[in-house]
Amino acid sequence: MRQPDPSARPVLGIGMVGHAFMGAAHSQAWRTVGRVFDLPLEPRLAAIGGRDRRAVRAAAQRHGWAVAETDWRALIAREDVDLVDICTPGDSHAEIAIAALEAGKHVLCEKPLANSVAEAEAMTAAARAAEERGQIAMVGFNYRRVPAAALAREMVAAGRLGTLRHVRVVYLQDWLVDPEFPLTWRLRREVAGSGALGDLGAHIVDLAQYLTGDTLAGVSALTETFVRERPLPAVASSGLAVTDASDGRGAVTVDDAALFTGRFTGGALATFEATRFATGRKNALRIELNGSQGSLAFDLERLNELEYHDHREPAPSAGFRRILVTEPEHPYLDAWWPPGHGLGYEHSFVHQARDLVHAVHTGRPAAPTFADGLRVQRVLAAVEASAAEGSAYTPVW
Numbered sequence: 001m002r003q004p005d006p007s008a009r010p011v012l013g014i015g016m017v018g019h020a021f022m023g024a025a026h027s028q029a030w031r032t033v034g035r036v037f038d039l040p041l042e043p044r045l046a047a048i049g050g051r052d053r054r055a056v057r058a059a060a061q062r063h064g065w066a067v068a069e070t071d072w073r074a075l076i077a078r079e080d081v082d083l084v085d086i087c088t089p090g091d092s093h094a095e096i097a098i099a100a101l102e103a104g105k106h107v108l109c110e111k112p113l114a115n116s117v118a119e120a121e122a123m124t125a126a127a128r129a130a131e132e133r134g135q136i137a138m139v140g141f142n143y144r145r146v147p148a149a150a151l152a153r154e155m156v157a158a159g160r161l162g163t164l165r166h167v168r169v170v171y172l173q174d175w176l177v178d179p180e181f182p183l184t185w186r187l188r189r190e191v192a193g194s195g196a197l198g199d200l201g202a203h204i205v206d207l208a209q210y211l212t213g214d215t216l217a218g219v220s221a222l223t224e225t226f227v228r229e230r231p232l233p234a235v236a237s238s239g240l241a242v243t244d245a246s247d248g249r250g251a252v253t254v255d256d257a258a259l260f261t262g263r264f265t266g267g268a269l270a271t272f273e274a275t276r277f278a279t280g281r282k283n284a285l286r287i288e289l290n291g292s293q294g295s296l297a298f299d300l301e302r303l304n305e306l307e308y309h310d311h312r313e314p315a316p317s318a319g320f321r322r323i324l325v326t327e328p329e330h331p332y333l334d335a336w337w338p339p340g341h342g343l344g345y346e347h348s349f350v351h352q353a354r355d356l357v358h359a360v361h362t363g364r365p366a367a368p369t370f371a372d373g374l375r376v377q378r379v380l381a382a383v384e385a386s387a388a389e390g391s392a393y394t395p396v397w
């Protein structure tokens with residue numbers, strides 16, 4: 001962190017690797033966060049990195065980054081970069097994160113933390129060593145920072161649901177339904193690690209563990225790849241975007257859908273469903289928690305709301321009621337608009353950046369830490385192991 005002039009806040013130089021969908025979401029957050037929240041440090045968009053010179057330059061210009069780099073090692077080595085934000089596919093997370101931490105930088109890494117438990121373990125070890133030196137390593141499970149989800153966590157932690165019995169979570173999308181949708185990197189195991197499981201399942205496992213404050217002890221799973229072969233993209237694939245297909249075809253090497261049941265260490269039973277084949281469902285992350293004293297339900301497609309049922313209320317008037325999570329008393333909301341004016345998907349990334357900047361300033365680890373990311377990775381591995389063995393109950397190590 002440098003001190004450009006004594007009257008200004010110290011600068012936190014951000015270097016981002018990757019510039020597609022998540023790169024755009026994080027860029028927007030870094031640009032916005034210091035204008036909305038009072039921060040102890042001023043995030044500065046120092047450098048953005050990507051392999052394709054023209055594309056990374058265009059991204060730098062569009063999103064307001066000072067410099068475009070084509071080599072992530074050069075980006076990490078820059079003196080004006082204090083924090084490395086990794087927005088690449090999973091196959092490069094471990095290498096970049098470990099190199100950045102060893103170079104003394106703070107790290108924000110997109111989810112899932114890695115493509116394997118071994119990588120996630122190595123990253124977590126590097127993060128632990130770096131934390132001793134005062135560095136911060138955070139994983140980008142941004143949905144924790146949707147205000148309604150953060151409020152749900154506060155309510156569970158305050159005991160408003162009593163003893164948790166059920167956790168019911170789905171994450172439903174439909175962008176892969178067309179069998180002619182090309183074989184982008186998200187459908188290749190060597191790049192993405194897994195399919196709906198790592199992309200969507202990682203979010204819901206993290207959210208379930210965060211909201212309950214508990215960890216999954218074991219799972220029984222089914223996974224399926226409904227469309228096993230797809231046209232190869234004509235140009236470098238960019239994940240979710242529909243690109244032109246070429247004449248060639250290739251094998252899909254990841255799951256299209258993953259379903260699993262689970263048992264929390266505290267005794268609650270859970271069901272999870274992650275799919276890219278739920279026609280009509282666009283970004284439907286829904287979670288319901290049922291406890292001995294009440295229930296909570298959240299739906300990302302209605303992200304300014306939380307449903308709450310207080311089971312201690314007299315039966316005639318009891319029932320789910322809608323909490324509009326748009327008030328200054330709610331998490332993060334005092335910095336935004338007047339009461340009643342809602343937020344969207346992108347704000348979760350702004351909140352993530354806010355909390356990360358405070359963590360860098362105080363030197364106190366910011367959740368979700370790499371250890372949290374590793375815990376999710378172990379669940380994903382258990383799901384795959386269980387599915388491979390015909391849904392056998394598989395402990396999460």
Ligand code: SOE
Nearest residue numbers: 021111173199200203240283
């Ligand atoms: C694609 O399925 C995707 O963009 C995920 O990769 C993100 O993590 C999620 O926020 C929205 O859906």
